Amino acid sequence: MDLPRSDVMRPNCIYFCVAAGYANEVGEAFRALVPVSFVWGSYAVSTAYVTADAVDKGKKAAVVHGDNPGRTTRVAVAVVDTFVWQALASVIIPGFTINRVCAASLYLLGRTTKWPLPVRKWTTTAIGLSTIPFIITPIDRSVDFLLDSSLRKVYKETKKEE
DSSP states (O other), X not given: OXXXXXXXXXXXXXXXXXXXXXXXXXXXXXXXXXXXXXXXXXXXXXHHHHHXXXXXXXXXXXXXXXXXXXHHHHHHHHHHHHHHHHIIIIIIHHHHHHHHHHXXXXXXXXXXXXXXXXXXXHHHHHHHHHHHHHHHHHHHHHHHHHHHHTHHHHHHHHHHHO
């Protein structure tokens, strides 16, 4: 079965987008080994991903709501909610978490082992990378709870007024 080109490319785009979403975590894990500009570049990639996702959700909301009253508000809510959620759950909190895990592991390895610095740095990077899968779900759930308890209450009030 031959798929149209757009269908063939879709999985590649999805893989790229998923990788872009984790770029800053990977950058933080490699911080001990690479120039800081690499780490900042990884944040630029993740921020571009967050922005693109927010714009995409806004476009989808615009299509769903067509010419209905309150369309602009619903599109704005979709964009803001997605951007804030992604910024917290994909960039800020995971980046900070991996940064602190790596800093702590490098410090502890320096205090408790006699390994050479390059070995400690590579071990720190491995620890940082292996931490990523374990922090995703708790961070996502925490950000959901945070937004449900704060920003999303404002959205609900906006919907009631329409």
